[in-house]
Amino acid sequence: MSEERLWRDLSQCAMSEERLWCDLSQCAMSEERLWRDLSQCAMSCVVTDNDGKICLICSVGGTDKSRDGVNVFGMQLDMWSPPRSDVVAKYNLSLKFPQGEISNLETVSVCYWVQPTTLASYETHLSLAVSDQENDVLHLYRRGEHLGFYYNGVRQFGFPNLTSSIGLHVWSHYCHVFQRGEYRAYVGGEERARGPIFTTKASLSMQGIITLGQEQDQLAGGYDSSQTFRGYIAQLNIYNRSITDEEVDQQATCQGATLGDIFSSDREEMEKFGVSMETINVTEFCKKMVEYIIFPEMRYLPQSKLTCERVGYEVYSPTTPAENTMLHNSSVQFTEECKSNYHLWVGVTDEEEEDVWRKFVDNDVVTETVFETNEPNGGTGENCILMFLPNGRWVDTSCDIEWPACVPCQIDQTAPLRLRGLCYMNEAETFFEVLGYKGGKPFLHGYYGYMVYRNEREEWQMYDTTQSETVALVTLPSRDSYPIGRHVWTLKKSICNNLINSTIHMSFSVCNNFEFSCSNGDCILKEQRCNGKNDCTDFSDEDNCEMLVLPQGYRANQPPVNSSEDEPIYLTSIVRILRLVDISDVRRSINVEMELELWWQDLRLTYLNLGDTLELNKLTSEDTTSIWKPKITFPNVYDGNINTIEEEISLRKLADPQTPDFNDVKMDVAYTGESTLLVQKLHYSGTFACSFDVFYYPFDTQRCFILLQLASVRKEHTSFTSDKTTVDYLEEKLLPGYEVTHCTVAVTDRGNNETRHSMLQVRPYTVGETRVDQTLDSYCAGSLLAYLHVRLAVSLTTLLVLYTLFSNTSNSLPITAYVKMIDVWFFYCIFLLFFITLTHVLTEHMDNRERERPIVVHPLRRQKVEPKVREAERVLVTVRWVVVPVLVLLFNLIYWALLLGSAF
Structure with a gap:
């Protein structure tokens, strides 16, 4: 009846006392005064009779059923079973809003809670389709830690920072707001994304089918088992308005939620196919779950703590008598393995302050202790706790006591185990947790469906639940061992280009990508890897410390290429004249001891575990011979011989390392050829022929050249360059008989038109005799x-x-x-x-x-004869x-x- 339809747009109900026509098909009773079934109404309404017609008087606001309880839908909770495509909960909005009453909305908000138990590569939360062709009207999903969505068939890529931490068995709250072509997203009540939606159509059609846990490739069908959700979904509400920040915070902090006027999983009756449903209090979403796993092997306390730490956990301690009773009851199943009256370590200590018992996990004080009668009685000499098997009560003991007992470890979802050695594309696929028990031992559960457990043959088996097949097996040295750390596995299926029955190194550890995993599973900083000191307790950090990775097809006789293809590799060169051993101007020669330092880059190479100094980064002689390096000849060496005193090649870091490879079982720090310099140091001594010009001796100035030529490589491929060449004179300038005034170097070449080689012309000294x-x-x-x-x-x-x-x-x-x-x-x-x-x-x-010539004297003249x-x-x-x-x-x-x- 068209006159009796109820328009449920909340914007039309903002005013009280406004009469709305009600569709009788939605009412619990017809043709009489009735109370509308509130579970079917978006608003609290009272039905009255008005001139023979049925109408509603509506009040502002909706029903908040979440304060009493919310519906939780469980999907594919059996983690040992492969994912299925026939498990889905769905609802047909077309039946709720017939004949286009609410069709295209420009503003829609979607909020819900999820708790995954196992991840899929494409984890679908909600899918809205209106036809086989329009099957992605709205699709909300998560891949790894990244959240994403389709809007009117268009996948949106403009929100790279929209992420959510990956943690199984933990409730997470999401809100998505679509408002006139703009998008906002909230994770845990915090806004994580905001921006435009790239689509030609801004409004969303509500005339379709909603599915939870499956993506619709066709209307209400076309499900794919690789795009399923496995876990729990609850409190899904869809609003035809923009939800406020205050409402988001209210929902995310478990204070309840207004039911969605378009849809609410707590009001609408959904069709469930293989889906379980239970009702819980909304406050359960925000409760911190404290879970533990018992390792049923007898160990001293230090080894017990190490066992927990190696899986990312800490020794567990109950905080209430009820929790202690639960722990005691759980431990009873391992009485055969934990053979002692004091069978279990408890993770509390009063070592910091006597009689103030604090938890190992967070150092919080345990106020409700459960001590045995007359305990604690050890004073300051007994600061740790054992559980008494007959009644579960506590006794204090020395932390250093050599008493073996089993250990409960408190689960920490923030520090997952990581499997390294395979070829995953998504880092979250490497995450594992210690979950339950199989074969009397805790087993490891992979976030994406792998299981690692001890089988009946006492092998540790890696099992792929998605394909129902065994992946690999490993035999450990003892029955008390776990596959933590690095081990050699035998493959039982072809994986990552490895054939069946081949062996592969894989490791389990909680080490992050910036840490190095020791062979036993301990973690150290990567800076401590290959630093010449044993930082791992098993010394494995100094194993396999190669620094060079050669690509396939690498040829040591082929020089590297410049990143600019039209230019040669330019060598940086430093010539250091250490001393002038002899200067012979008669032989026209000089005897020089010098160092030559050459720098270059080889973009083909990858380098591992580099230190901060050249001393730590020396290549081995084997590595030195396996790479290309410049060969130097001396055209003007005096007698054709040059003495190479020492040669070494080191590596110098220029930039940060590559992003760590989360699949790398060795967890090496890798540097590209662009971020690393090869530094070759050559120490020579030799006599070089000179052409002395002594015309102005001893005020002559002699310039004697030392020629260094790049051999076996053309100038067009590798060359010296003036702006990267220097010369240093390191000896005293005033020498016996000579004085060195300055040193110079020039870049030239040598050869013919067919082959020319780059050459350094070093003037190591300018000398003049004293x-x-x-x-x-x-x-x-x-x-x-x-x-x-x-x-x-x-x-x-x-x-x-x-x-x-x-x-x-x-x-x-x-x-x-x-x-x-x-x-x-x-x-x-x-x-x-x-x-x-x-x-x-x-x-x-x-x-x-003159003495022989006679002197004439006149006798008659008297004259004075003066001497001549x-x-x-x-x-x-x-x-x-x-x-x-x-x-x-x-x-x-x-x-x-x-x-x-x-x-x-």
Whole structure:
């Protein structure tokens, strides 16, 4: 009856006393005054008669049934069974709102609680379809930790930070708000996402079918077992309005929820196919569940604590007598294994403060202790607790006592075990928990359906419940051992490119990706891996410390390529002159000890477990020979031999390591070729041929080159570059007979047009013979000898001395085809002395002739005879005071101008 339809849009009921027509088909009774079945109404309504018609007087607000209890739907709770596609709860909204009464809504809010017990690769929470073609009108799902949704058939990718922590058996609250093309999402009452929805159609149609736990690839069908939800869903409410932050917080903190005016799982009667349903109080969602697992092996307390820690748990302690009774009852099943009257450790201690018993788990004080009569009685010497088997009461004992007992471990969902060694795509697939008991031992439950348990043959078996097949087996060294840590498994199915019956290393540990898992399952920081110290108790952190991973097809004779394909690899080079062992200008050679340091990158390589210093990152000789490295030759080595004193290659970190591979059983820290430098250090000694120019000796400046050539690789592939090349001189600059002023290096090349190689031209020193010594030896001595005012005999002796000095100096110099400036100096000095000697000879001859000439005296004339100046003496004076000084002055001006001008 069209006039009697009830419009349930809450926006139409905001005013009290407004009369709405009621569809009689939705009422509990017809044709009379009645109370509407509140479970079918969005509002509290009273039916009255008005002129022969049935109407409703509605009050604002809806029924909050959650305060009494909420419906919880359980789906596929048997974790040992494979996932099914026929388990679903659904509701047909078309029957509730016929003939399009509520069809396209631009504002819709969806809130619900979920508690998964096993994860699927595609965990569907809710699916809304209106036809076979429009089967993803609204689809809410989770993949790993990421939440996602389809809106009017379009998958939304714009919310990468919309995540939820992965934890089994824990209730999580979600709210999704779609408002005129905008989206908001809440996880646990906290807003996690906000932004636009990318779709051509902003409104949602409510004329369809809702399913819980399955995605509809067709209307009410087309279910896929890999897209199921396994666990519990509760308090699903759909509103035709934008729910407020206050309402979200109210729901997430278990204070109840207003029933959804479009749909409520606590009001509508859903069709259930293989789905269980129970009613619980809403406060149960926010209760912290405390669960434990008993390890039925007798161990001392330190080993018992370690057993719990290796699975991510801590020794459990009851906090009330009721909890203690439950623990005692649970432990009775292991009386055969825990053979002692004091059979169970309890996780409390008063070591911090006497008679104040605190839990191992969180250090909280246990106020309701359950001690045996006359206990505790050990004082400060007994700070730990054992449970008495006959009645479950406590006795105190020493924490160091060598008393074996079984141990209960409190489950911590925030620290799952991780399986490493397979090839999962999603990290959550590696998560495991210690859950229940099978074969008298706790078993490991994989979040995505794997089970690891001890079978009847006392092997540990890895079983895939999704495929109902065994994956692998391992035999442990003792009956009390668990597959925690690193073990060799035998595969019973082909997996990760490994064949059946092949062996594979796999490990279980609670270590995070930034930690290293020891072989026994203990965790240390990755910085402690391969650091030269034994940080694992089993010393396994120093095993297999290789630093180099060669890719398949790597060739050591093939140089690396630059990231820019058109350019060669440019080497950074540092030449360090350690010492000049010998400088021989006669042999025209220098003997040098030097270091060459080369840096380059090889993008093909991967490096592991690098330390912070080069000393920690030295490659082994085997690794050094397996990679490409520059080969250096010395074209101007004197005798063709160069002595390589030492060669080593180290690695230097340039950037952070790669994102850890959660499947890596070794848990090594990996660095790419781009984030790492190869540093080659070469220590050489050798003699190098030089071409000395001693024309200006001893004011000469010598530049002797050391040539370092890249061999076996063309310049177009690998090359030195000027902006990455330096030279350092590390010895004293003032050497015996020489002085080093500076060092330079230049990049050049060598070869022909077909093959050219890059080369360094190192000028390791600029040397000049020490000028003071040479000036005193040669110039000063020569000058003093040459300028002496001596007679003939002395001049001849001086000439002989000067010639001897010249001969000795010449013998100390390299033989040259040209006359050197020092030769010119000695020639000048010898010539000057020779000239002086000749002058003396000439004047002496002139003097003798004058002495033989007679003196004429006139007898009749009385005149004074004055002494006559002899010609020889006049010549000698002229040469001594005029000729020689002029010659000396002119020669020295020209000589020193040329010499010093070229030298400086």
